[in-house]
Amino acid sequence: MTDSTSYIRWFKELNIDDVTSVGGKNASLGEMYQNLTTEGVRVPNGFAVTAQAYNYVLEYNKAWPLLHAVLDGLDPDNIRDLQVCGKKARGIVLDCKLPDDLKASILGGYAQLKQEYGKEISLAVRSSATAEDSPEASFAGQNDSYLNISSEEALLDAYQRCLASNFTDRSIHYKYDNNFDFYNVFLSVVVMKMVRSDIGSSGVMFSLDTETNFKDVVFINAAIGLGENIVQGTIEPDSFYVHKPTYNKGYRSVLKRRLGQKELKMIFTDSLNTNNISVEYTENVETSNEEKSQFCITDDDVMELADFAIKIEDHYSQKAGFYKPMDMEWAKDGIDGKLYIVQARPETVSSQKSATTLEIFHLKDCSNILAKGQAVGTRIGAGKVRVIQDVNLLSDFKPGEVLVADTTTPDWEPVMKIAAAIVTNRGGRTCHAAIVARELGIPAIVGTNNATEKLGNKQAVTVCCAEGELGYIYDGILNFEIEQTDLSQLAKPKTQIMMNLGNPDKAFSLAALPVDGIGLARMEFIINEYIKVHPMAFKHPEKVDDVTLDKIQSLCTAYKNPQDFFVKTLSEGVATIAAAVYPKPCVVRMSDFKSNEYATLLGGKFFEPQEDNPMIGFRGAARYAHPAYADGFALECQAMKRVRDEMGMTNVILMIPFCRRVQEGEKVLESMAKNGLKRGDNNLQVYVMCEIPNNVIQIDAFAKLFDGLSIGSNDLTQLTLGVDRDSQIVAFDFDERDPGVKEMIRLAVEGGKRNGIHTGICGQAPSDYPEIAEYLVQLGIDSMSLNPDTVLATTRRVLEVEKRLLHMPKSIDQGE
Template sequence: MNPYVLDFGQIDKHSLPLVGGKGANLGEMTQAGFPVPSGFCVTTQAFRAFLEQSPAMSAYFQQLDQLQADQLAEIAAIGRTIREHLAMVPIPGHIQIAILESWRRCGAAQAYAVRSSATAEDLPTASFAGQQDTYLNVRGDEQLLKAIRACWASLFTDRAISYRAKNRFDHRAVLLSVVVQQMVFPEVSGIMFTADPISGHRGTISIDASFGLGEALVSGLVSADLYQVRQGELWSKKIARKKLAIYGLPEGGTVTQDLPESEQEREALGAEQVLELAKLGEQIKAHYGSEQDIEWCYAQGRFYIVQSRPITSLYPLARVTDPLGPGESPHLFLSFGHQQMMTDAMKPMGLSVLRTLLPFGKPTLRAESRFTSAAGGRMFVDITKLFTLQPARTLFPKLLYNIDELMAIGAEEYVQQDAFIRHLPKAPGLKKGIARFVGPILLRSMRNLWVADLSKAEQKVSAYMKQSLQLGASRLAGLSGPERIMRLQEHIGSLMLNIFPALLPYPLPGIISFRMLHALSVRWLGDADVAHVLNRGLQGNVTSEMGLMIGDLADTARPYPEVIELIRHGQPAAFREQLRHVHGGDVFGQAWDHFMKLYGMRCPGEIDITRPRWRDDPNTLLPSIDSHMRSMQPGEHRVKFAQGAVEAEAAGRDLLARLRKQPLGWFKAKLMGRLLRAFRALMALREHPKYLMMQNFGIIREALLAEGALLVEAGVLAQADDVFFVSLDELLRLTQGERPETLPQLLRQRKEELERYRTLTPPRLMTSVGEIITGRRKMTDAPAGALLGTPVSAGVVEGIARIVMRPEEAKLNKGEIMIAPFTDPGWTPLFHSAVGLVMEVGGLMTHGAVVAREYGIPAVVGIDGATQLIRDGDRIRLDGTRGYVLVLEPHA
């Protein structure tokens, strides 16, 4: 076997280091019997030998190592220099001989396509597609060698260098093979995806087709016909106007020709051809075991496959635990992360805890709910069976409007489709199960809303929380090993069953009263704004008080320059210890310890139990204190909050006075008065259930880490927090003595998967066949060019946009508007520093919206891609009344 040139028949999927992703795929398909035009690969060993001809390449690689993906001018300069240099480097003679021997054996009279094939190309996790060059209709030995040299040099095009830098690939580690493949001069060519690349639907084969060579389609010169096949039938087709095509020339090269008017709207493929091609795609997908992006062409009555690579852009599937029944509708999954305002990828233990937490669809308390699925490092909840109840198809989407408008719109449209309703799975006993759980909560909520003494509500809630937490801690005290893990599972599985019935009857009537206040204010007074004013300065909200205490910490630090220096530039891990050695550290330390006692178990992304809490690592908290000192005057946060409460009380009195002047005013004022009292007393308790949950998460996290430390002592784990890369059941088996030899490899694989999952954007809604359900807002009276979202806190503000992807990186200055992917209670410390808030996810009743209203800052949520569409430093107008953001002055 020649080390420099391999025929397709000598290549399979294991040949990737020698022939790259593209070459390995062609060899694999050739050996599997698919209709692949014959050819050969010039191996990476030949490329390496070619580079070794140049003593200058070592210095060039050192320069490449210093580049960042966004340094476009520097990339262009070094790339051009390397390509010009390689054009002068000779191809070693023995490699030329090997290439030309294979070329003659394959057919010297034939025309060839010459393509680059990188070792990091067409991988399941990184496509690299289009990063290197392709040369078509290459004829003769001189053209062939010239094209191969050009392919080698194309490893150093601007786009290839930037792509490697962005994806952190070592420039030396990505080697290049060259694929030399006999040309087929097709009547029609195109691309086939075995899953819909737009919607993600795994049951849809999507085919793009146009006349002539596929380069016109790939390069975007021509629109293609689109055919979609589902379950072996032509499901849809869209015929495009195809104005031109690319054809091969007899002497070599290609020509672009305008198509006659009569040909431009002719179907590129007939129905039988579409189904034949789709069947071939299914066979290729089955061979590889994954969805494929396939380049194909049609010539002289048959199809040829010229490339196949994995589709890397699809979001992983959320799996249905129970197999779908015959003819059953695809199941609909809701993103739990969007509901909880934390869409980052989570480690396996974080997902396992959440799946155990959900109380439905499980045979025992310790089990993970079968109504949940982990996909792409996120948890999704299967809500399909809920819609077997007709009222749920109307009511549930309306509830989702409080969480995320786009999610609500998507669900609303999808669950009303006849095809979905007609094939819903059976759900015996569902109505009774819901009634048993929800019924008592609703009855107590109505009592609290209309008749209960509200003055003792907070006292009752606080007493329950204290008792519940003490009980949970006592149940876990003194345990270790399997007994501790089983008790943990039971405790996690019972949390929602205990907390929700006990606490939800307090904040739920607060939410209902807010909606009724808004609706009745609009109906009776035509006033849509007063309800937002009534939100301000709610007393007793544990999350709002946490934010105010951050301001108190900032004010405590102000008189002490050394403390401020530690906050800004100290070592977060050693912060508390460092305080002992600076002037004012004892004063600030007392305030710090008090804060940690109340809130140390919280952090950004706190629903992920694997994330370090503030008491473990204050790295995400200290920047918030710093931002507060730079953007607020001493005591300003408390004054503003108190002023909000005064304004809310005044707005309430004014509202009742206006109602009394109307017909039946005494009745309207009495009704509204009760709603006002219920709202001010109970809405402040909205965050208490989450607060208690996080207090329990703090206990659970400590127990997991303690068990991890014991496994480190036993030599099972390398470090205690490796425990977060297994599930609860897996951890139980480890504590029971199981010692799988593959554990180190499994942990390494899961850590690599987590890094990949962090690059994915999770969908709000997705079906079990991978279809992403996306809602679309209706146009409003927003200005042209505005970004549309959901208005959640009224008011209009203009200021500098500050993109904050993570709280620990926040550098908010006075008068700036925070643009964030999401916020949860761990982000609350930043709210005082911002004059406005924009989020990519969220709804009227999610955390960021509620806190923004309480603090009286305008907010718009649900703007997809806001952190990319708005640039750091742009001057923007945020309209929290109408729900849009407008860029006024782009940042230079």
């Protein structure tokens, strides 16, 4: 007879070293309950039914020989054989009788939880495998869980079903894939207080960005009701990022957010199982329009979850002696309104990637976009489409095909591992398809809505996840290349190498590039792609027609008011870019739309003049203090003040574009100060673009107003040569390598150095022309800001030039 005391172990008795006895889930819950509840991390109490109990049940019923007879010799890659044998194995376990002493121990633990939480307590009963959450494999979703259990009979039934789930088809195949013995992975079971997220909210979070391995953020997904919808990929959840370094400095702001559709919510419904035991089962019901249009958790909730995540990561990292990112599940109880951590395990994919090898996928061709959704990872894959509408058709799938489905479940994993890429209609970046694709290193695009309709069997496609958070399915097999760089072998040049970046969705994927900061972050992309509305339309809705007002209002439903939408969306976009290089500098250029570009924004036609040549018209600094745009500029300033003062991105340097005259620069600085952005306050630096000949001619005067200058070689070339760069008929004369343009650049660099201010360049020239990059090094420019795809090649060239200059006297002829 087995010692009954080994059947039950309470969380307060467990720690992470107890995996062999109680499985990964239980061990981690015990570790947190013991060490982190005193730090404010809320974990529901409960107990583990041990792996020894699992073995006891099978020995008591003489089930081991029966399982061997069914599973010995099984080929898990034979889908039909796997389905037949898995069903038989589960039946063997379900037919077992639970020994009386084991039942008494489980029910005794239930009674103690009733004493702690009250008789109305319901339970979550969850599987916890003894090989679970190892560094090599997560076992996520491989075994079953049963929620809202509220009777003794239902508890015992759920326990036995958890044991049987050790032999689900997906679990058998997962063990096979990861070289685990079918018979040596035992099942412990979690019995814990049920957090009533069915009438609250729930989700998953990671202490890093799962797609890019960017370690400075907490990534949170949130859904209404039970969290299974996120894992199954049946909905698009809300998502949030929190920046850990600024959080640790005391700032409390969401870095970035995305409103999900949250089409369904999973709730409990009464039903009967096969043993006629009343159990709460789940069902999905449609969410209301109001639920869809609002974030399902508050900013305060996001901050509390981030606090939990940072404390959990810090604890596990300290215990391990090395950085240990974490994958966590959370739930918000609809009864007490509190947030709880219900699971934490090591993140097992991004944490295994090399920190010194940079891998960048580049798509070389382009074609029609057939569908798009959320990108998983940063890779590219190609092949012929295989649309699978039903799990029974999985055997039709061939290696190297692109798997296209409405959604996937763990039962699909045997074919997912042989796919060239995965595409689903539904789901977010933490759904099952995304988790498995990430683990396998396969590109995936989830949440396309219509991929099963748009893509047909045997159609050749390219699945690209290398263009930011949005992934694209292109028509045909397109060429792509993989650039691999050993960063440990790349020296750092004396000349600062910075990066041009306008798209926040690409920020984290580019964070690994060896740059000294962002030399040009453009606001225009954020306003155009995410806000879509002319800033003046927020300040003066009375000048806009009703149809436009309705469209604007529909964009802002999740925010306090339209101006709040503008300020938060712009500030979070800019802060995301700044976070990618924090605490290195991030130079943010205030808006530089031309009047014809502003006019295309929603409401823009009511505020913009008609100009024959907007390239040299109402743009840049001229707008900021002008009555026609001053209120819009005030909103920009409000957003930038929030970035620095509330979000903590004090690495943000602001830059004024197209400043024609010194007096204009003075007016702009006065306007910024009136709007809370006074140069010098909170160490605020303000740069000016040097892109007009007058900026070069009067550089000494401009240098007295500004902390630095950045040469805009595109406009400087245009205005030096008198070439409209938007005109195709004279575009052949547009070239930064012209001797006159090079002389302008030389005078600008020498003027900046003479006045002791930072001098850089952020135009296309050093990215497009290696000889210009070499010329700039010879001039001794402080920094070059480059397009991301030229950073590595230009860095190598700069290193070569600097090495060569060490062995020769400095001599540069004017204009050469």
